[in-house]
Amino acid sequence: RFICIYPAYLNNKKTIAEGRRIPIDKAVENPTSTEIQDVCAAVGFNVLLEKNKMYPREWNRDVQYRGRVRIQLKQDDGNPCLPQFPTRKSVMLYAAETIPKLKTRTQKMGGGDQNLQQGEGGKKGKGKKKK
Numbered sequence: 672r673f674i675c676i677y678p679a680y681l682n683n684k685k686t687i688a689e690g691r692r693i694p695i696d697k698a699v700e701n702p703t704s705t706e707i708q709d710v711c712a713a714v715g716f717n718v719l720l721e722k723n724k725m726y727p728r729e730w731n732r733d734v735q736y737r738g739r740v741r742i743q744l745k746q747d748d749g750n751p752c753l754p755q756f757p758t759r760k761s762v763m764l765y766a767a768e769t770i771p772k773l774k775t776r777t778q779k780m781g782g783g784d785q786n787l788q789q790g791e792g793g794k795k796g797k798g799k800k801k802k
């Protein structure tokens with residue numbers, strides 16, 4: 672009993688018509704299939720990543736939007752593998768709230784702020800030199 676989760680299901684840049692399946696306030700900005708895989712594997716799911724698959728409604732063919740994660744939600748007898756995640760929606764909501772806490776996300780944000788501050792300082796300096 673495997674379920675499929677595409678990054679579009681958790682993307683806050685998408686509308687419901689474009690494939691988002693969770694509320695926009697809980698969704699994540701441009702999640703990747705590897706991030707979904709990391710989060711689900713860490714909690715103890717049996718996870719399979721399919722890199723070459725694409726969400727059918729996805730018009731953008733970039734590598735960033737490719738991939739699909741298959742997660743074993745239930746065992747052969749129909750019982751959930753992990754009792755805290757009985758439904759596919761519970762898995763998607765958990766992934767969406769955990770992805771922003773990943774190290775790759777937090778490091779990128781910190782580095783971006785520093786670069787912006789340096790860039791602003793450089794612009795101000797250039798402006799003064801021209802005068």
